[in-house]
């Protein structure tokens with residue numbers, strides 16, 4: 001088997017600190033299951049690629065990255081150097097949109113050993129998937145400022161919900177729900193307040209759901225849905241949401257499950273015509289960068305999702321994924337723990353412990 005070619009973009013802030021641990025864990029699992037990975041590193045970040053070039057990416061980035069099967073990504077954003085909307089639109093959002101990674105899959109799981117901020121919840125109570133639309137919706141750079149600098153100044157921003165974009169994410173979520181024991185899908189909407197896009201989202205949901213009669217579909221307005229995440233997370237199995245709603249829910253969910261520091265994500269092009277991208281849900285966290293205390297588990301778990309994706313159904317890749325998940329569970333139960341989980345361990349110590357467990 002030729003080696004899988006993976007592009008690594010550690011990016012900004014704690015992305016630099018967690019990525020070596022992500023790679024270490026994936027390498028340990030790959031070695032245990034006879035999988036070969038070839039890593040190629042790219043220094044595309046705010047500091048200091050943007051500082052030197054005035055752009056987040058080189059002109060040939062699309063051709064360069066197209067040669068890889070997947071991208072392992074850390075974090076983007078360093079507001080001291082460049083405003084966040086410039087860095088996000090200059091890199092991560094370009095990957096998602098131009099590689100048509102239209103599914104952002106974000107598992108939310110209360111892991112054994114992680115203190116849950118919600119009273120009385122057990123690991124079996126919080127175990128669901130957020131499927132976020134990843135290429136359109138409220139994430140938009142269409143619009144402008146009218147009458148700038150005057151009293152009539154007005155900012156206008158348009159969102160877009162295409163039939164193709166809405167249908168493909170809803171059908172992906174329906175299919176995912178169909179394959180799970182509970183066969184339950186929750187759709188996030190706000191059709192009482194957003195009078196065009198969200199009724200359209202709901203209408204397409206009703207139409208798409210017809211092809212999946214086994215799946216029980218319900219829908220909630222985003223405000224009460226957020227409240228239900230906190231009050232009764234056991235209600236959820238698969239949750240499908242637009243780009244912005246999905247972004248918010250997939251931070252809220254992991255916060256309900258103890259820490260965003262362990263939340264993974266996969267930005268998928270399900271057709272595999274372009275590379276998919278795997279990254280922790282968290283960002284660059286300038287407030288803790290440089291202390292070596294960032295939790296590497298979100299990146300390690302994202303690496304496990306990447307291995308599973310690379311295998312495309314091949315059992316040893318699933319076993320490699322499962323070996324990483326077991327090692328994560330062992331580390332969450334017995335330590336060491338980084339400060340977000342109440343411990344004082346370093347990023348490297350947690351990464352070491354997980355890699356050693358995988359290799360043992």
Ligand code: GGG
Nearest residue numbers: 074075076279280281282283
């Ligand atoms: N590792 C992900 C990351 O750096 N995220 C920064 C961020 O602001 N992302 C927004 C988004 O996922 O839409």
